[in-house]
Amino acid sequence: MHEVEMMQNxxxxxxxxxxxxxxxxxRLVHMRVGEVSGIVPDSLQLAFDVAKAGTMAENSRLEIEYLPVRCYCPNCNLEFQPLDQLYQCPQCHQPYCExxxxxxxxxxxxxVS
Ligand SMILES: [Zn+2]
Incomplete structure (x- = not known):
């Protein structure tokens, strides 16, 4: 399971x-996970429980902060939140922005304690 390996890291x-x-x-592990990171939140929690066993994090809790997608259009020098999977610039409509x-x-x- 890919998530377990990642959680071990x-x-x-x-x-x-x-x-x-x-x-x-x-006591607490706070992570930032992007909306399009490909990580499934439920499996992350599960992987955390597996990976923390026997470590000093054994009794810790996982907190996940989700980050929405932000794109950048170099034509318009604009940062924006895309409306769909095309990541299209709202001003010049260029698709697949960075x-x-x-x-x-x-x-x-x-x-920690
Ligand atoms: Zn643009």
Whole structure:
């Protein structure tokens, strides 16, 4: 399962950070997940439960913040929220503009003790 592997990477980073701070336990793991990251939220929670077992994050909670898609049109120098899968610029109607936000799947911050 792809999500478990990814969650193990996230937790590795989390544990390293917590250890650097001299923490004993991780209480909360806050992640940012983009709308088009390809990650299924339910499987993320499941993967988290699998990956945290036996680590200092064992009793921690996962918090997920969802980021909507933001695109950028170089013609108009405009950042916008696309209305459909074409990522079309609302001003010049150019399709498939650059996705600037929405593909994230990253660790944002931790709460440790
Ligand atoms: Zn445009």
């Amino acid at each position: 996230i937790l590795n980073i989390a544990v390293n950070r917590a250890e650097e701070e001299g923490a004993q336990h991780i 996705v600037r936000q929405g593909k994230e799947c990253e660790l944002a911050f931790l709460e």
